[in-house]
Amino acid sequence: MSFRVSFPLLVVLVLSGCSKSSGDASAPVTLLNVSYDPTRELYEDFNTAFAKHWEATTGKKVSIRQSHGGSGKQARAVIDGLEADVVTLALAYDVDMLHDKAKLIPEDWQKRLEQNSAPYTSTIVFVVRKGNPKGIRDWDDLVREGISVITPNPKTSGGARWNYLAAWGHALRKPGGTEATAQAYVEKLFRNVPVLDSGARGATTTFAERGLGDVLIAWENEAFLLTDEVGRERFEIVVPSESILAEPPVAVVDHNVDKRGTRAVAEAYLRYLYSEEGQELAARHHYRPRSAAVAQRHAARFADVKLFTIDEAFGGWRKAQAAHFDDGAVFDRIYVPQAR
Amino acid sequence: MSSPHRVLPGFRLSLGFTWAYVGLLVLIPLSSLVLKTVSLSWPQFWDTVTAPRALAAYRLSFLASFAAALINVVFGLLVAWVLVRYRFPGRSLVESLVDLPFALPTAVAGLTLTTLFSAKGWYGQHLEALGLKVAYSSLGVAVALTFIGLPFVVRTVQPVLEDIDADVEEAAATLGATPWQTFSRVLFPAVLPALLSGFTLAFARALGEYGSVVFISGNMPMRTEIVPLLIVTKLEQYDYAGATAIAVVMLVASFLLLLVVNLLQRWSHRRLETRPGT
Numbered sequence: 168m169s170f171r172v173s174f175p176l177l178v179v180l181v182l183s184g185c186s187k188s189s190g191d192a193s194a195p196v197t198l199l200n201v202s203y204d205p206t207r208e209l210y211e212d213f214n215t216a217f218a219k220h221w222e223a224t225t226g227k228k229v230s231i232r233q234s235h236g237g238s239g240k241q242a243r244a245v246i247d248g249l250e251a252d253v254v255t256l257a258l259a260y261d262v263d264m265l266h267d268k269a270k271l272i273p274e275d276w277q278k279r280l281e282q283n284s285a286p287y288t289s290t291i292v293f294v295v296r297k298g299n300p301k302g303i304r305d306w307d308d309l310v311r312e313g314i315s316v317i318t319p320n321p322k323t324s325g326g327a328r329w330n331y332l333a334a335w336g337h338a339l340r341k342p343g344g345t346e347a348t349a350q351a352y353v354e355k356l357f358r359n360v361p362v363l364d365s366g367a368r369g370a371t372t373t374f375a376e377r378g379l380g381d382v383l384i385a386w387e388n389e390a391f392l393l394t395d396e397v398g399r400e401r402f403e404i405v406v407p408s409e410s411i412l413a414e415p416p417v418a419v420v421d422h423n424v425d426k427r428g429t430r431a432v433a434e435a436y437l438r439y440l441y442s443e444e445g446q447e448l449a450a451r452h453h454y455r456p457r458s459a460a461v462a463q464r465h466a467a468r469f470a471d472v473k474l475f476t477i478d479e480a481f482g483g484w485r486k487a488q489a490a491h492f493d494d495g496a497v498f499d500r501i502y503v504p505q506a507r
Numbered sequence: 508m509s510s511p512h513r514v515l516p517g518f519r520l521s522l523g524f525t526w527a528y529v530g531l532l533v534l535i536p537l538s539s540l541v542l543k544t545v546s547l548s549w550p551q552f553w554d555t556v557t558a559p560r561a562l563a564a565y566r567l568s569f570l571a572s573f574a575a576a577l578i579n580v581v582f583g584l585l586v587a588w589v590l591v592r593y594r595f596p597g598r599s600l601v602e603s604l605v606d607l608p609f610a611l612p613t614a615v616a617g618l619t620l621t622t623l624f625s626a627k628g629w630y631g632q633h634l635e636a637l638g639l640k641v642a643y644s645s646l647g648v649a650v651a652l653t654f655i656g657l658p659f660v661v662r663t664v665q666p667v668l669e670d671i672d673a674d675v676e677e678a679a680a681t682l683g684a685t686p687w688q689t690f691s692r693v694l695f696p697a698v699l700p701a702l703l704s705g706f707t708l709a710f711a712r713a714l715g716e717y718g719s720v721v722f723i724s725g726n727m728p729m730r731t732e733i734v735p736l737l738i739v740t741k742l743e744q745y746d747y748a749g750a751t752a753i754a755v756v757m758l759v760a761s762f763l764l765l766l767v768v769n770l771l772q773r774w775s776h777r778r779l780e781t782r783p784g785t
Contacts, residue, residue: 239743264745320726322740362643362725365736369722372618377625377642493744494558502728503560 195228196432201251203238203325203415204368205389209452210255216448217439221432229432237366238325245271245420252424252433255417257325259283260484262418271422285414286440287454290474291333293405294374294383294390301381305407306337309382310355317380319370320363322492327367330384331498332487333411336480340409354501375402386413387469388453412474537758543751555752560728561737565756567645568734572713575652576660579709580702583660590661591668605662608655613718620651621723643725648733651719656709663705667698696779703772707765714761 202210214231221229234241234249238257245251246269256262262284265271277284295303301314309316319327331353338344338352362379364370367386371393374383382405385393390404417437424430439445446456450465462469481487491497544552555561590602608616624631624642634641641647671694679689717735724731734757741750 237743239745243742243745268745320740323726323736323743325743363727365721365726365739377621378627379625488744494741494746494749499560499728503558 195230196429198229198231198252198429198433198436199234199250200231200253200255200436201234201241201245201249202255203241203257204235204366205326205386205392206255206415206452207233207235209449209454212452213440213445213448216444217436220439220442220444221435227432229436231436237323239323245269250423250427251420252427252429253417253419253437255415257415258328258484259414259416260328260488261325262416263484265418265420269422271420272418273421276418277416279419280417280437281441282457283414284416284418285457286417286437286445287415287449287456289387289413289415289454290410290472291330291384291407291413292387292390292410292470293407294385294393294402295381295405297399297401297403299403299405303382303405306334306352306409309334309384310352310359314359314382315361315380316356316359316382316384317362317364317370317374318360318384319367320365321498323365324367324370326386327370328487328492329386329411329413331491332477332481334384335491336411336475337407337409339480340475350497353497357501387455391453391468406470406472409473409475411480412476414476540751540758541755544748544755546748547752551748552752555749556756560732561734561753561756563729564732564734564737565760567648567731568714568757569760571645571648571652571733572710572716574649575656575713576706576710578649578653579656579660580706583657583705583709584664584698584702586657587661587664587668591665592673605658607658609658613655613716614722616654617651617719617722620647620654620719624650624723642723643727643731645724645731647723647725648720648731651723652713652716655716655719656713659708659712660702660705663708664698664701667701671697696775699775700772700779703768703775707768707772710768711761711765714757 200210200214210231210233214233218229218231221227234244234251236244238261242254242256242261242264245254245265254262254265259277262272262276266274266276280286293303293309295301302308303314308314318330321327321331334356335349335353338349339346362370362373364373367389370383371385371389373379375393375397383390383393387404394402394404417440419430419433419437421430424433440449441457443458443461446458446461447464450456450461450468453468455469456462456465477484477487481490489496547555586601586605590598590605621642622628624634624647626632626635626642628642631642639646641650675693676689679693684692715735717733717739720733721736724733724736726732726736734753738750738753741747741753
């Protein structure tokens, strides 16, 4: 019985598998967008919008599948052979690895689209309990005695690396700041961290559901989600005086689109993120749009904050990764006693 | 190893199949693991696997798994005993509850346990008052591992207990044995091999557990970081060789431990069979 049902299905699957590479006009093209966790809702809306746009302009149908997970895990899946047409990840370092480990994309991938290939951005903010009982206003309040800070482990969570770098960048850039004072600041900060969750959602749960911690360091879009989902009566967002510009990048995976014959539609898909409609959807899902016109419309949502980029403060992701997150680098030294 | 009398034909075929199956499913994947570490030089390998952080993680993983398996041996035996020897209302419910840790996604188990044992949770608030911190401590790791290991002990001991007739206990009693003697000289030796298997299964399962532990442990390096998490951490840095190096250490250590337990089990089996009167 089950064989009889599944056999035609199998035939269909096999046939559709064949037709994909030949670019048959009658069969809808499929794209696989491999993304990280908090973009699920954004891309659900964007995929519908793009499919409509693509059919209107070219007359062809396209269906887009999404895959979500931790940014690093998703990148490793693509390196190990998951046939993503496009990747939309949390940090450029994970996309860099598609070049370094598997040569799936050229080294200069980030220059192929405007604005460092990041069509939308975010920043790092604080979430505190309603009424801000501990009076947390800025980065320096996080290292006060008796403040408990929740942030995920930057070694296992790509997103949390932005949290760490925002903290470091603030300490480095403030008057009198040096590498040494920045390190001292970050060490003090992590001494106030009671739990290192392995991912951003875990940290949010620890803060929101377990009631642990006075302040949660989070991406702005996650912070909005938290305050919107559970209502504004339990939490509020505190925007520090200065923070990092988090640039989640997007890229076409050359090796895969050339093999599957989907380059044109994959490139159009990513370019559409920069369009009026793409930018509007990003803003509605709490990401900061790049387009000035769209940003203007949502100006009330996104607090004015001085932003520095990873290139300005750290010289790019590769350098930041090597100096801070590799084994034996700064972050490890906070926890592991050093042999002298 | 094979007995001279073989009732069923096809021993060669089935042995060949067994080797091929175990080889394809276990041996080849594990050898590829070892091969990945070859890209490390010997000193690099040694530095990776003996880093203080790695040592702390081995210690936690092995001790917590051992403690959890031990707890399960004691209480699992008790549960199995009650389930086999007594008929009470709700018995079938308890039966199925025991299996739940098998089926539950481990992340769900981790989240649930963390909610219960955190400072605001049902258990946690009372334990905290006693000065016991379970969630986000190594104690929490042991709790999670005990939870996932329970069915292994119960399910291995249960059939053996079912095979022991109540007559045996009665016979011991008529021969003048005290209840303690009945337990320690008659029942315990009979279930010991099964208990050891249960222990091994629970222990092995606990060593590899990741999903539930990362929620309750707090993942602090040097303090509450288990080995599987350390491996994931290395993967997250695209340090494939480092991750596999740690994995190989775990593999060898687990294999040796399982080997020892298996030998112990065989020894207890043999002792049981050669005892006079049985």
